[in-house]
Amino acid sequence: MSQPIWSAPVRYAEVDQQNIVFNAHYLTYCDEASTAYFRAAGLLGFAEGVRLVTSTITWRGSARWGDEVAVTARCTATGRTSVTFAFTITASGRPCCEVSTVYVYADASGVPQPIPDDVRARLRGDQDRDTGAAAG
Template structure:
């Protein structure tokens, strides 16, 4: 199940050459993750209320082009892999059709500070689409 988030590149996100500083790609992936969780019918506050807290275990970024001040970035979020205790989401950051960066975040299901299996209903929703 895919989800999408979009925003204009803000001046504050750029260096002196007008190119987006690399750390903002993770921020955009985080923004898109909220839409991705919601697209799966998994509201963050409801998960936490159940004692399930998804935490980022690993992130990787692979750049192929710049985003610049004045551009509008779109982040496409798609499930890449669902495991027993984790899920990996691929965030494709693009300007128009030009891909700028691929971000992969692996989220681990945590409870009481340790990794635990996803509840069956959560895992089923993560595996949809």
Template structure:
């Protein structure tokens, strides 16, 4: 079952047309990924490695506007040796607003490294 993070859309997140500016979807994705890490039992900062965004993909579907509440589902899509991809769906009520895919790479001293065994064990369950 995906982890869900939600928040009201703030006026400052909207462009002059009253639609959420695209960069805010990535901020919401980051918040949802942090909540997802907590839900698997390991806060983001306690994975034992640095996590850097290697790739982010957004596919916009319909607008989110000031006054809406967005909810973001986050679930593991793929676990590799040194990277993982989280699939996220941003919704306003039941309507899909945006789909986001975030790929993170585990890094130590600036070099990609395998995910620690404790992380892999939590994600493999």
């Protein structure tokens, strides 16, 4: 999805003494965006079973109080039990960072489980749109 899937104004409580958004809040923005992504894809039930295992942030700039933060989200890879997402975060149109996350699908006890085929197909559709490949 190339359009922002989630956006919000930077709240005063998110800004640190350097007058910029404290770095941990960017992962909260990604969490909000992933929830919006799963909701838009009709996959909230699947989302309840994913566990974050890796996050990597590449910084480009900072958001400040009063900025509008916007996040794009797209699925970039699916494994047997995992899914990788790429997020791009901007602040009032300025680049802030790119974030890559890996989630593992697991049962209630935390044991990794294979991603169901119907879920995989929906997630793969996002990857296929990025590459121009036909879904299927």
